[in-house]
Amino acid sequence: MIARWCALGLALALSGCARAPETKAHPALWRVGDADTTIWLFGTIHALPPGVDWQTPAVARAIAAADTLIVEVPPADPAAARAQFVALAEQPGLPPIASRVAVGDRPTLARGMAAAGQTAADLDGLKTWAA
Numbered sequence: 001m002i003a004r005w006c007a008l009g010l011a012l013a014l015s016g017c018a019r020a021p022e023t024k025a026h027p028a029l030w031r032v033g034d035a036d037t038t039i040w041l042f043g044t045i046h047a048l049p050p051g052v053d054w055q056t057p058a059v060a061r062a063i064a065a066a067d068t069l070i071v072e073v074p075p076a077d078p079a080a081a082r083a084q085f086v087a088l089a090e091q092p093g094l095p096p097i098a099s100r101v102a103v104g105d106r107p108t109l110a111r112g113m114a115a116a117g118q119t120a121a122d123l124d125g126l127k128t129w130a131a
Contacts, residue, residue, distance in 0.1 A: 025054040029062060040066070089130030097123040097131050 028043030040062040063069060094100070097120050101109050113119060123131040 025052050025056075027054055027056065027059060029056075029058055038065075085130070089126045091127050092125060094124065094127070096120060097126070097128070100128045100131075 028041075030041040030043075032039045032041060042059065042062070098106055098109065113123070
């Protein structure tokens with residue numbers, strides 16, 4: 001299971017490396033509320049490649065109607081988002097990434113690394129979820 005999440009994370013990271021045609025995203029949006037309060041929970045992915053149109057009309061309406069917008073990563077500061085990711089993702093002394101991935105998922109890992117121009121050494125110092 002962890003290997004599949006790693007592969008997904010790697011695929012998302014890799015997708016930012018190439019110029020892709022515009023893709024329509026379908027982010028999750030949930031409404032939670034009572035008589036006088038509405039809270040929107042918005043399922044986000046921060047490593048989207050260029051050209052992904054994530055702001056659906058429903059998302060735009062929810063953001064426009066909000067009195068307060070709280071996000072876990074500053075949306076206008078990619079350097080700050082990267083710094084936060086690195087602070088959470090790096091962990092010295094981990095075993096090599098290949099040993100943390102199921103044997104059956106290692107070919108997928110190898111293909112992803114090759115497509116991204118990464119080596120196992122580039123990922124060895126990252127927690128498995130981040131690699």
